[in-house]
Amino acid sequence: MNVRAKNQPQLSSTPNHANATSAFSASNIERIRADFPILQRSIHGKPLVYLDNAASSQMPQQVIDRLAHYQTHEHANIHRGVHTLSQNATTEYENARLKVMNFIGAKESREIIFTHGTTEGINLVMHGYGRRFIGEGDEIIISAMEHHSNIVPWQMLCEEKKARLRIIPMNDAGELLLDEYAKLFNKNTKFVALTHVSNALGTINPVREMIATAHQYGAPVLLDGAQAAPHMAVNVQDLDCDFYVFSSHKMCGPTGVGILYGKAALLEKMQPYQGGGDMILNVTFERTTYNDIPHKFEAGTPAIAAGIGLGAAIDYITAIGLENIAAHEQALLEYASEAARSIPGLKIIGTAQHKAAVLSFILDDIHPHDIGTLLDQEGIAVRAGHHCAQPVMQRFGIPATARASFAFYNTFEEVDALIAGIHTVKKVFA
Amino acid sequence: MMNNPRALYQEVILDHNKKPRNFGVLENANRHAEGHNPVCGDHITLHVKIDGGHISGISFEGQSCAICKASASMMTGQVKGKTVVEAETLIQEFREMATGKLDVNAQPHHLGRLTVFAGVSELPSRVKCAILPWHTLHAAFKDMGSTSTEKDF
Numbered sequence: 001m002n003v004r005a006k007n008q009p010q011l012s013s014t015p016n017h018a019n020a021t022s023a024f025s026a027s028n029i030e031r032i033r034a035d036f037p038i039l040q041r042s043i044h045g046k047p048l049v050y051l052d053n054a055a056s057s058q059m060p061q062q063v064i065d066r067l068a069h070y071q072t073h074e075h076a077n078i079h080r081g082v083h084t085l086s087q088n089a090t091t092e093y094e095n096a097r098l099k100v101m102n103f104i105g106a107k108e109s110r111e112i113i114f115t116h117g118t119t120e121g122i123n124l125v126m127h128g129y130g131r132r133f134i135g136e137g138d139e140i141i142i143s144a145m146e147h148h149s150n151i152v153p154w155q156m157l158c159e160e161k162k163a164r165l166r167i168i169p170m171n172d173a174g175e176l177l178l179d180e181y182a183k184l185f186n187k188n189t190k191f192v193a194l195t196h197v198s199n200a201l202g203t204i205n206p207v208r209e210m211i212a213t214a215h216q217y218g219a220p221v222l223l224d225g226a227q228a229a230p231h232m233a234v235n236v237q238d239l240d241c242d243f244y245v246f247s248s249h250k251m252c253g254p255t256g257v258g259i260l261y262g263k264a265a266l267l268e269k270m271q272p273y274q275g276g277g278d279m280i281l282n283v284t285f286e287r288t289t290y291n292d293i294p295h296k297f298e299a300g301t302p303a304i305a306a307g308i309g310l311g312a313a314i315d316y317i318t319a320i321g322l323e324n325i326a327a328h329e330q331a332l333l334e335y336a337s338e339a340a341r342s343i344p345g346l347k348i349i350g351t352a353q354h355k356a357a358v359l360s361f362i363l364d365d366i367h368p369h370d371i372g373t374l375l376d377q378e379g380i381a382v383r384a385g386h387h388c389a390q391p392v393m394q395r396f397g398i399p400a401t402a403r404a405s406f407a408f409y410n411t412f413e414e415v416d417a418l419i420a421g422i423h424t425v426k427k428v429f430a
Numbered sequence: 431m432m433n434n435p436r437a438l439y440q441e442v443i444l445d446h447n448k449k450p451r452n453f454g455v456l457e458n459a460n461r462h463a464e465g466h467n468p469v470c471g472d473h474i475t476l477h478v479k480i481d482g483g484h485i486s487g488i489s490f491e492g493q494s495c496a497i498c499k500a501s502a503s504m505m506t507g508q509v510k511g512k513t514v515v516e517a518e519t520l521i522q523e524f525r526e527m528a529t530g531k532l533d534v535n536a537q538p539h540h541l542g543r544l545t546v547f548a549g550v551s552e553l554p555s556r557v558k559c560a561i562l563p564w565h566t567l568h569a570a571f572k573d574m575g576s577t578s579t580e581k582d583f
Contacts (some may be wrong), residue, residue: 367495369470373556374439385470399471399493428439429447429496 023327032409035060046379049414054199054405055383056249066312070305096311103314105235113294114302117258118226119149121245126153128270136162138190143168145198148388150224174201174350185217192221196228200389201350202358208239231356233322236261253313257306267293274299325408329357332406336415349401357406366429368402378421438549446500451507456489465566466578472498478570483513495559502563521564528560
């Protein structure tokens with residue numbers, strides 16, 4: 001199919017070792033950047049330097065084209081029509097599910113549930129698993145570096161069920177204390193919800209080992225993979241996680257769709273999250289029989305175009321190669337961190353040994369929102385604030401940070417622009 | 431009309447952010463209010479002394495961005511000695527200016543030097559930073575104790 005053929009990024013996925021500092025050669029990175037129309041934009045008369053990828057990444061033309069092709073030629077509702085368009089749309093949507101399955105190494109496609117995003121995936125597990133299997137006196141373990149979306153649903157559950165939330169502490173580098181983690185377990189521990197990569201600090205947690213610990217106590221583990229899935233190869237069977245959640249829009253796909261992976265045996269035991277169409281087998285006024293997984297958890301018409309777009313984004317990322325992406329982003333992070341450390345008054349928040357390409361920092365006593373506004377005047381997009389992780393800010397005794405987060409389409413020149421921008425901010429406040 | 435955010439920063443910050451006026455606790459204050467912007471974490475506390483409808487004293491403390499701190503600093507200077515009714519007029523006018531509803535060059539107002547904040551209307555994400563102190567002052571007058579930028583007046 002011509003769309004599929006067009007759906008490949010125009011570059012070789014072979015790392016170019018001529019450039020020792022990156023997985024991409026200069027020409028490769030230029031070709032990648034040419035796939036992203038938005039990167040040609042200027043902001044306040046300056047070339048856009050987009051360093052807010054942890055919040056949302058940009059979309060390549062291949063994904064934009066796939067969305068346009070779907071809307072132009074293929075749209076119909078799925079899973080119900082007998083007509084050609086509906087059947088085709090269903091096939092394309094289910095193909096996207098298979099791509100997701102392969103992307104994260106799931107065993108079966110019925111373990112892949114389309115959600116609206118990471119947040120909904122966590123809430124689905126809280127309702128479907130938590131409300132059924134967690135009760136009074138039980139304990140749920142989360143970490144000190146969770147995004148609010150992996151705190152609040154569990155707090156709500158604890159309040160409802162009179163269960164207890166236990167927190168894995170971290171050190172000043174932003175690394176979880178594994179000894180303390182092991183001590184939190186007891187016979188009441190019923191669940192662990194943990195971020196794979198911290199959005200505020202960049203820390204990559206040793207989740208494989210932590211999952212093994214939880215399983216010794218029979219506690220299932222949910223991993224928040226929103227910041228991991230776009231940046232490193234993830235294999236849910238190798239990790240042995242019970243649930244894995246992530247979002248399309250942080251990995252070059254559209255907003256409005258995300259993924260919940262769950263082990264089939266657990267998903268089958270769970271209660272539905274929302275009632276409605278598509279999630280039923282049979283409905284009478286006396287009784288409803290629920291559909292099988294994954295459809296049991298997919299009530300109503302989903303974001304069909306977005307789901308198919310996510311499939312195209314996976315094709316795009318896979319063709320570049322997650323190893324290449326990780327290597328290039330690591331090179332950017334090292335280069336940026338070294339340059340940032342040389343700026344007087346700049347302090348990096350989050351200095352874990354294993355880090356994704358997130359540079360969170362504070363600068364003298366300049367509020368991060370002022371940094372963000374002034375960098376924006378230079379065309380540089382960063383996030384400023386608490387990053388929906390207020391407990392992380394409290395842990396470090398700061399109200400907020402400025403955060404530059406990198407993607408595979410960012411360049412060393414853009415890091416230079418960021419560093420120059422930070423110097424400009426310092427000058428304004430001098 | 432100042433519409434260059436860099437210019438806004440230079441005007442406001444160089445002075446009031448570095449040397450905020452009326453910063454600290456006010457002895458004998460009879461009204462207090464806390465203002466909080468949950469979006470960015472700005473947090474200020476206002477202490478106000480009202481005598482017979484007049485603001486005889488006012489101070490602020492807390493942690494905030496430069497726009498919020500400078501706004502609070504200039505606000506305390508402007509409302510001290512005024513009546514509560516006059517201050518409420520300023521609150522209303524400041525809000526309208528910051529949200530772009532009042533053109534300070536074309537329409538009558540009482541804002542005086544506070545017009546240096548007109549440029550903030552060009553920065554939608556920062557409007558609340560500038561308004562928070564005024565929001566909090568209104569809460570102090572009403573004896574509401576605390577307020578947030580997420581609440582309407």
